[in-house]
Amino acid sequence: MVGTKGHSGVYQRKPGRKHSQATKDKIRKSCKNCPVVHHINGDHNNNRPENRMIVTPSEHVKIHILQGDIKPYGGGRNKSNGRV
Numbered sequence: 687m688v689g690t691k692g693h694s695g696v697y698q699r700k701p702g703r704k705h706s707q708a709t710k711d712k713i714r715k716s717c718k719n720c721p722v723v724h725h726i727n728g729d730h731n732n733n734r735p736e737n738r739m740i741v742t743p744s745e746h747v748k749i750h751i752l753q754g755d756i757k758p759y760g761g762g763r764n765k766s767n768g769r770v
Contacts, residue, residue: 722746 713720724739724746725732741749750756 719743724749 719742721740722743724741726737726739729737747756751758
């Protein structure tokens with residue numbers, strides 16, 4: 687059951703959480719290349735079709751790198767100690 691562990695150790699339902707969303711979350715975690723939704727204007731509450739773009743997880747990362755939201759992985763040598 688999706689929820690939070692109460693003080694008695696019994697799982698309690700999160701308020702407003704629907705079974706369908708819990709199922710979607712479980713599937714998404716088990717699928718490495720499942721499509722994801724990119725919100726073009728960055729507002730996750732704005733679910734208008736013109737604000738959503740379906741992309742692969744790797745495309746999603748590239749978009750956020752280009753936008754400057756995350757830094758690209760540099761690879762190669764670790765600058766602090768010269769090790770790979």
